[in-house]
Amino acid sequence: xxxxxxxxxxxxxxxxxxxxxxxxxxxxxxxxxxxxxxxxxxxxxxxxxxxxxxxxxxxxxxxxxxxxxxxxxxxxxxxxxxxxxxxxxxxxxxxxxxxxxxxxxxxxxxxxxxxxxxxxxxxxxxxxxxxxxxxxxxxxxxxxxxxxxxxxxxxxxxxxxxxxxxxxxxxxxxxxxxxxxxxxxxxxx
Numbered sequence: 001x002x003x004x005x006x007x008x009x010x011x012x013x014x015x016x017x018x019x020x021x022x023x024x025x026x027x028x029x030x031x032x033x034x035x036x037x038x039x040x041x042x043x044x045x046x047x048x049x050x051x052x053x054x055x056x057x058x059x060x061x062x063x064x065x066x067x068x069x070x071x072x073x074x075x076x077x078x079x080x081x082x083x084x085x086x087x088x089x090x091x092x093x094x095x096x097x098x099x100x101x102x103x104x105x106x107x108x109x110x111x112x113x114x115x116x117x118x119x120x121x122x123x124x125x126x127x128x129x130x131x132x133x134x135x136x137x138x139x140x141x142x143x144x145x146x147x148x149x150x151x152x153x154x155x156x157x158x159x160x161x162x163x164x165x166x167x168x169x170x171x172x173x174x175x176x177x178x179x180x181x182x183x184x185x186x187x188x189x
């Protein structure tokens with residue numbers, strides 16, 4: 001897994017799901033991304049213009065997202081509803097936002113109830129049904145600019161930074177270097 005994790009990080013740092021090449025900025029354009037953001041977390045988030053619609057941070061064991069079963073991301077938004085589906089480590093993870101409420105699903109099953117909070121933290125995603133834990137919180141939804149990046153959003157909350165587990169270390173130097181680059185975007189070392 002060690003070499004595969006470093007390769008996955010290089011290929012999957014940022015995957016937009018609703019903004020194609022040459023897209024022009026418009027205030028109501030929904031922009032979403034799925035990114036590996038730390039040794040243990042993949043994040044999916046969406047914004048409309050300068051407003052954060054919602055984000056889900058999916059956490060598992062170190063490198064869970066580098067499983068050899070492949071990866072797939074898709075999503076989009078229309079009429080105030082946003083949907084994202086990612087497959088990492090053999091797990092199908094969904095984020096749905098509608099009417100200002102964020103809902104999550106794992107392997108086709110709803111997890112918890114939709115929340116009015118704009119951030120959902122899902123822990124133990126790789127440990128099987130019944131092991132998952134859910135927490136939600138809100139951060140100010142108004143973003144400073146339309147080109148804000150996910151790492152800027154994560155820095156807005158000490159709880160989000162702590163959830164990333166950037167202190168986890170790897171014995172593999174290449175893998176650790178990749179994790180350090182990811183975490184340096186959010187955490188000052």
